[in-house]
Amino acid sequence: MKLKDCxxxxxxMIIQGGNKLSGTITINGAKNSAVALLPAAxxxxxxxxxxxxxxxxxxxxxxxxIKQLNGTITKEKNRVIIDSSQIMNNPISKDLxxxxxxxxYFMGALLAKFNYVEIYYPGGCNFGARQIDYHLKxxxxxxxxxxxxxxxxxxxxxxxxxxxxKLPFPSVGATxxxxxxxxxxxxKTVIYNAAKEPEIKNVADFLNxxxxxxxxxxxxxxxxxxxxxxxxxxxxxxxxxxxxxxYIIAGALMGKNLTIKNVNIKHLKAFLNTLEQMEIPFSVxxxxxxxxxxxxxxxxxxETKVYPGxxxxxxxxxxxxLLKAQGISHVKENIYHKRLGHVKYLNxxxxxxIIDDxxxxxxxxxxxxxxxxxxxxxxxxxxxxxxxxxxxxxxxxSNVEYILRGYEKIVRKLSxxxxxxxxETIK
Numbered sequence: 001m002k003l004k005d006c007x008x009x010x011x012x013m014i015i016q017g018g019n020k021l022s023g024t025i026t027i028n029g030a031k032n033s034a035v036a037l038l039p040a041a042x043x044x045x046x047x048x049x050x051x052x053x054x055x056x057x058x059x060x061x062x063x064x065x066i067k068q069l070n071g072t073i074t075k076e077k078n079r080v081i082i083d084s085s086q087i088m089n090n091p092i093s094k095d096l097x098x099x100x101x102x103x104x105y106f107m108g109a110l111l112a113k114f115n116y117v118e119i120y121y122p123g124g125c126n127f128g129a130r131q132i133d134y135h136l137k138x139x140x141x142x143x144x145x146x147x148x149x150x151x152x153x154x155x156x157x158x159x160x161x162x163x164x165x166k167l168p169f170p171s172v173g174a175t176x177x178x179x180x181x182x183x184x185x186x187x188k189t190v191i192y193n194a195a196k197e198p199e200i201k202n203v204a205d206f207l208n209x210x211x212x213x214x215x216x217x218x219x220x221x222x223x224x225x226x227x228x229x230x231x232x233x234x235x236x237x238x239x240x241x242x243x244x245x246x247y248i249i250a251g252a253l254m255g256k257n258l259t260i261k262n263v264n265i266k267h268l269k270a271f272l273n274t275l276e277q278m279e280i281p282f283s284v285x286x287x288x289x290x291x292x293x294x295x296x297x298x299x300x301x302x303e304t305k306v307y308p309g310x311x312x313x314x315x316x317x318x319x320x321x322l323l324k325a326q327g328i329s330h331v332k333e334n335i336y337h338k339r340l341g342h343v344k345y346l347n348x349x350x351x352x353x354i355i356d357d358x359x360x361x362x363x364x365x366x367x368x369x370x371x372x373x374x375x376x377x378x379x380x381x382x383x384x385x386x387x388x389x390x391x392x393x394x395x396x397x398s399n400v401e402y403i404l405r406g407y408e409k410i411v412r413k414l415s416x417x418x419x420x421x422x423x424e425t426i427k
Contacts, residue, residue, distance in 0.1 A: 341376025
């Protein structure tokens with residue numbers, strides 16, 4: 001995928017709904033792992049190999065940042081080879097850092113490697129408060145000084161020293177960033193109230209293969225014993241549980257024996273338990289799930305929680321399923337309070353959703369109608385393409401770049417199972 005200048009090229013996704021989805025969709029590597037693994041790779045003194053890397057725009061931006069730091073990247077399909085032997089501590093430009101939130105992982109990586117980092121404020125989807133203060137206060141606990149100059153962070157340290165850090169909230173980004181920074185700190189660092197998402201363990205496994213000494217990743221307490229050098233290693237990106245969940249929802253909406261392959265069932269436990277509570281039938285294989293259109297859906301109340309609870313990244317997409325439920329459902333967003341941008345567009349398509357204090361009251365069943373809508377963030381975009389699949393008439397979704405940040409080859413995948421979908425670029 002070529003990195004596009006979204007200011008010059010406007011893309012729209014066009015979907016004619018009503019088609020049954022039948023066949024197989026294979027899930028790619030997890031976006032939320034890949035965007036942390038690439039910055040982690042620069043800690044190596046040589047070459048690292050990351051396999052099962054999704055071909056998404058976020059990965060392209062991170063690759064450009066590594067090149068800006070004088071690193072070398074070679075891509076062979078979904079295999080990425082990163083040579084960090086000539087990495088330089090160049091400032092990371094505003095143009096690149098502002099394109100995605102995950103650019104902040106270079107804070108922890110560069111701080112560990114050079115005791116200095118200069119980067120503009122990270123961008124990405126607008127969900128309100130990102131708790132980036134948790135990252136910064138953690139760096140300060142390790143001995144760094146944080147200054148901000150005109151939207152640019154300058155973080156310096158004479159020496160990083162191990163510390164006891166308790167996160168006010170189990171933030172995935174802060175957990176990973178502090179883990180990166182602590183890999184080469186002198187002494188032992190303990191992160192309490194750490195996030196437990198599987199992507200964190202994926203990153204810790206990579207760092208350990210490079211020579212780091214990290215224990216407890218995947219639990220709420222992570223210990224890091226600092227080391228002096230990190231070396232070459234290879235890691236595979238875990239399957240994307242959010243991409244899997246999105247296509248499973250598509251199967252429950254319009255599937256006819258739709259099979260989702262390369263799924264880690266354990267990572268989807270809370271989501272699948274929710275489908276069972278909604279009385280949606282599906283069959284589970286070793287690494288796959290097969291699902292068909294659910295004829296009757298039971299209304300349910302859902303609250304997003306940190307892992308292993310119901311994931312915030314699937315709270316928006318599951319709303320489309322709840323629009324087909326017989327009765328009133330509620331979805332409460334506890335993680336990112338601004339993650340409600342999909343509601344006005346679903347209502348424009350015929351939904352009946354009322355927002356009250358970060359909770360969506362979803363009244364079903366309704367019949368959706370295609371119209372022109374806008375993706376306000378990545379998962380809102382996923383929600384809209386799911387709604388378009390079951391809508392009458394044609395749906396046109398703008399701000400498609402949000403969707404392409406997280407769903408590799410979405411047009412090819414959905415077209416291959418029967419969807420009528422295309423993306424047009426308007427100059």
